[in-house]
Amino acid sequence: MSSPAGDAGQLRRLIREIPDFPRPGIGFKDITPLMADPAALREAVRQLADYARPLRVDCVVAAEARGFLLGPALAIELGAGFVLARKPGKLPHETVSAEYTLEYGEARLEMHSDPTQHGRRVLVHDDLLATGGTARALCELVEQLGGEVAGCGFLVELAFLGGRERLAPYPAHALLSYES
């Protein structure tokens, strides 16, 4: 058995840094090598579940597309359901929506508002915590539907972008934090 720190090191080695993507000066954290590695994929979900299990959530909420990669597997590991947040016009039933700020302009996420989609205690998930805009919009959607955000769990955090501070007072946890 390796230590938790060793486990995190194993995952970190499978995050590939791509310089200057999508724009010059940005170092993109590419999780595709981790996703393609059977042991690392399983381990990432296990570690996210270890964080979330004490929160006793009944539902995991995440946004397309990359939040869908680990959100449902995490929900299964927790014995919870999974609720989709999508870009406008993609969900076919009645929705609630929340705006969030991108680098240039605004974007919007929608969630179904029917009773099948109401979590009481909810884990917000994304693969990446950057500036926190997406996660904050997810928290707002959960609360619009009467749910409580028990916590936010991420695979990767870009700590230098201050997303954790912007998410407060919602508690955030990331498996892998980067300082640059």
Added chain:
Amino acid sequence: MSSPAGDAGQLRRLIREIPDFPRPGIGFKDITPLMADPAALREAVRQLADYARPLRVDCVVAAEARGFLLGPALAIELGAGFVLARKPGKLPHETVSAEYTLEYGEARLEMHSDPTQHGRRVLVHDDLLATGGTARALCELVEQLGGEVAGCGFLVELAFLGGRERLAPYPAHALLSYES
């Protein structure tokens, strides 16, 4: 224990038909109630894995966004890795690409071509088999990278659209088939 048919019936009851979405005359199969139900979510992945386990794949490939919902959880259940197919410009490393036909015009999917992403025996997955265009593009991408498509597994099949025939000779399996 319920029978396999009973299990499929349980899942089917959680697929919501939305008339006239996204256009008049189309009956949309909404899987969000199934995704939000902890037991059904787990059961869907278990049944997809029951189909795929004898295929002994080392990797599951699926396209954004809805293929990401069950693909990675299915990979974990199979002890396999997960490889992402995305819309053009989303993947940061070198890619291969394949075109497919939509109702109006063409679309394109990309997959990373570096060695971390090469499956030898691959399961192609999507939540929905409609006309088969997306799945067929995924099969082409797998073969461009030297992999073998061992099978294609879907949650829902719209059998009246002939996707299974268009996918042949790739073998296809769906948990829930609809005749209209």
